[in-house]
Amino acid sequence: MIDRRRAMKLALAGTAALATPAVFAQTDKPRTRVVFLGTKGGPRVGLGPSNPANLVVVNGTPYVIDCGMGVSHQLIAAGIPLESVKYIFISHHHSDHNLEYGNLVYNAWVTGLSTPIHSFGPKGLEAMTQTYWELNKFDIETRIEDEGRPDLRKLLIAKDITEDGVVLQTADVKVTAFRTPHPPIMDNFAYKFETPDGVIVFSSDTAYNPKLAEFAKGADVLVHEALFVPWVDKLVTRVKNGATLKKHLLDSHTTAEDVGRVADAAGVKLLVMSHLVPGDLDVTDEQWLGEAKKTFKGSIVVARDLMELKLPL
Numbered sequence: 001m002i003d004r005r006r007a008m009k010l011a012l013a014g015t016a017a018l019a020t021p022a023v024f025a026q027t028d029k030p031r032t033r034v035v036f037l038g039t040k041g042g043p044r045v046g047l048g049p050s051n052p053a054n055l056v057v058v059n060g061t062p063y064v065i066d067c068g069m070g071v072s073h074q075l076i077a078a079g080i081p082l083e084s085v086k087y088i089f090i091s092h093h094h095s096d097h098n099l100e101y102g103n104l105v106y107n108a109w110v111t112g113l114s115t116p117i118h119s120f121g122p123k124g125l126e127a128m129t130q131t132y133w134e135l136n137k138f139d140i141e142t143r144i145e146d147e148g149r150p151d152l153r154k155l156l157i158a159k160d161i162t163e164d165g166v167v168l169q170t171a172d173v174k175v176t177a178f179r180t181p182h183p184p185i186m187d188n189f190a191y192k193f194e195t196p197d198g199v200i201v202f203s204s205d206t207a208y209n210p211k212l213a214e215f216a217k218g219a220d221v222l223v224h225e226a227l228f229v230p231w232v233d234k235l236v237t238r239v240k241n242g243a244t245l246k247k248h249l250l251d252s253h254t255t256a257e258d259v260g261r262v263a264d265a266a267g268v269k270l271l272v273m274s275h276l277v278p279g280d281l282d283v284t285d286e287q288w289l290g291e292a293k294k295t296f297k298g299s300i301v302v303a304r305d306l307m308e309l310k311l312p313l
């Protein structure tokens with residue numbers, strides 16, 4: 001993993017810095033990290049790569065994007081104290097993106113959370129939050145009474161996103177949501193993070209969507225899901241609903257070749273393929289890159305768990 005990080009730094013050395021938004025003060029030191037916590041697309045849990053989750057750290061503040069199974073463990077592995085989490089963004093309500101949402105907040109609480117967490121996601125997030133409190137009512141109330149902990153239910157402020165636009169703006173970061181189709185789910189948001197050190201766009205799961213290129217225009221980093229078509233047949237032999245699963249994969253995800261098309265049209269400095277499908281079969285970096293390079297001539301990285309980028313590039 002360290003070798004991979006070194007290799008990536010070398011690959012990126014010498015690239016010119018993109019102009020940063022004027023609202024941010026400039027400093028010499030890089031302050032922004034992007035960590036790919038879980039890179040395997042889909043809900044299946046295994047001993048290999050973790051389920052989807054990403055992390056952006058700006059000026060020491062962590063922003064978690066998606067909460068697939070394993071996100072708490074992966075945050076700890078990335079050196080992030082759980083009680084320091086302040087913002088969570090859910091892209092859509094497939095379980096590989098939200099299954100550990102409540103549990104991450106819970107895990108932060110038992111680790112010593114004392115400041116609010118703000119969460120954002122498509123319609124249903126607020127209801128899911130309330131349902132989580134019901135599910136864990138006994139334990140939460142027992143620990144408040146017995147261990148003197150603050151009321152967790154007052155420390156999480158969930159907000160449903162209903163339309164495109166800015167969902168968060170702080171002194172450090174502006175986060176914008178952009179709806180992208182992921183049939184049958186249409187309440188599904190890509191997120192753009194404008195930081196003092198560059199712009200990062202996360203595609204969410206998405207069908208091939210040329211409009212994402214407009215949303216990601218000129219970004220430093222585009223983190224895009226990717227489907228490796230030659231292995232789809234192999235992947236679906238593992239389940240009884242293979243034919244239906246294959247149709248879902250092809251209709252609602254983006255092939256690595258089309259991912260390259262989006263990166264090319266957007267003119268991004270770096271394309272990162274993450275949410276890899278298949279992510280737990282042995283598709284090599286070279287195979288992934290071979291598909292995306294057909295359509296994008298810029299820098300491309302295949303994300304692996306806990307790989308890290310430092311911005312500015």
Ligand SMILES: [Zn+2]
Binds near residue numbers: 041042097
């Ligand atoms: Zn997914």
Ligand SMILES: [Zn+2]
Binds near residue numbers: 205
């Ligand atoms: Zn999905």
